[in-house]
Amino acid sequence: MLTRDIRTLGNCHEGYLIRIGEHGIADNGQGGVLQPRARWPDGAIAIGYWHEVPVAVLSEPGDEHWLPARHWLGALPEQSFGLLSTALQIVRWSQDHRFCGRCGTRMRRRSGEFMMACPTCSFRSYPRISPCIITLVTWRDQLLLARSPRFPTGRFSTLAGFIEPGESAEEAVRREVFEEVGVRVGRVSYFKSQSWPMPHSFMMGFYAEAASRELHIDGIEIEAADWFTADQLPGLPPSYSISSALIENFLRGSAVRE
Ligand SMILES: [Zn+2]
CATH class of the missing domain: 3.90.79.10 (Nucleoside Triphosphate Pyrophosphohydrolase)
Known part of the structure; x- marks a missing residue:
């Protein structure tokens, strides 16, 4: 199960990384999607803990060999569904809400919660559900x-x-x-x-x-x-x-x- 306590992840920079591309999710070489990293790359977004290890997701161009999300949803154990579902939706939110929907300024993401704020007009964006x-x-x-x-x-x-x-x-x-x-x-x-x-x-x-x-x-x-x-x-x-x-x-x- 994914533990969703992201408030405690504000200053965390290491743990598992899930890399999500335009057409698929990167394989970790062992038939899974969680890649251990000593330091998450810039742009990684923490989404919670997997068996007490912090997990972040990164949006990348990816490549054609990455298998589609539907493959992973079917291939991984049922407990992984919430992890993948969260990772995919947070990446989508980060891609689709880069600019303020009210005034067009580039949004800034807050650490420790799923929230982006506009530095000009204070409009807030949360993951769309x-x-x-x-x-x-x-x-x-x-x-x-x-x-x-x-x-x-x-x-x-x-x-x-x-x-x-x-x-x-x-x-x-x-x-x-x-x-x-x-x-x-x-x-x-x-x-x-x-x-x-x-x-x-x-x-x-x-x-x-x-x-x-x-x-x-x-x-x-x-x-x-x-x-x-x-x-x-x-x-x-x-x-x-x-x-x-x-x-x-x-x-x-x-x-x-x-
Ligand atoms: Zn704005």
């Missing part, structure tokens, strides 16, 4: 799964979408399901959440019981959708995703809060 709902719509023992044109061939998944300003998560579940597949849902129940670093989503997982069954797909975000049962499932999302957890938990016959 985008709340999303992700929901498995069910009808008795059937699962409503859909595919986006962006998915690998044959894969179907649960429905997901960003929560809009002023909207509750439950309202977003009802709106997204109706927009994407034309289904009205009845009871909505919370499952669990997952921080998803593609690039900075916060996925809130729900089960939604269908109140209507006929599908009308939007043809844009969703290119195909159907009702499935446990004995005739399509290709499913990767095991480290909350989408997979929603599906597997339902199939185990316990569509309740974990």
Whole structure:
């Protein structure tokens, strides 16, 4: 587990380093991403402790041999998910918020917290987190799964979408399901959440019981959708995703809060 006490890391300059490039993450030569360093390079950002050793992340151009983040999320043990998710999101924040969004001055990062401040107008920037709902719509023992044109061939998944300003998560579940597949849902129940670093989503997982069954797909975000049962499932999302957890938990016959 990543220990997130970054207040104590303000003056720390050594420990593990995770190097993140434009298309991937550097290998440490032993099938992992944590590289021991006697001194972190300039620009490294401390993100916490891994088994009591400080960890920093560095944004670099990288090279074509670095394996993509999705590879590492699938290859490393489940406890590494939070470490990688944090590292990827902090790098993205450092790249996307270099200048003040209000006045255009170059931002300055504060040590000991995830915060950048504008020296001209005092505007503050924190890592962006985008709340999303992700929901498995069910009808008795059937699962409503859909595919986006962006998915690998044959894969179907649960429905997901960003929560809009002023909207509750439950309202977003009802709106997204109706927009994407034309289904009205009845009871909505919370499952669990997952921080998803593609690039900075916060996925809130729900089960939604269908109140209507006929599908009308939007043809844009969703290119195909159907009702499935446990004995005739399509290709499913990767095991480290909350989408997979929603599906597997339902199939185990316990569509309740974990
Ligand atoms: Zn400013």
